[in-house]
Amino acid sequence: MGDLRSDIEGTEGRLRYLANQASYSTITITYYKSIPTQTAFGNKFKDGFFSGWDGFVWFLVGLVNIWPFIVVIILIIFLGRRWWKKRKLRIKK
Numbered sequence: 001m002g003d004l005r006s007d008i009e010g011t012e013g014r015l016r017y018l019a020n021q022a023s024y025s026t027i028t029i030t031y032y033k034s035i036p037t038q039t040a041f042g043n044k045f046k047d048g049f050f051s052g053w054d055g056f057v058w059f060l061v062g063l064v065n066i067w068p069f070i071v072v073i074i075l076i077i078f079l080g081r082r083w084w085k086k087r088k089l090r091i092k093k
Helices: 002-023 040-065 069-093
Strands: none
Touching: 040 069
């Protein structure tokens, strides 16, 4: 029992010592602020260029996906104009 009591007192003493040392400790914090290498205009210009390129690529992908509809619409316009011209010629005669 005496050994256990001395272990407890030793541990409590060590705890008081560490708490005392922690109150005397100093924390040093260093932080850095990153400075942009380009101006805001340069970043906006670059972002706008890449955004425009992405939009152009998606436009081309969209055209590739709907090409059958475009062909049908062109065919309808061509046949409609031809029919309209023949109709006008019949009306004039």
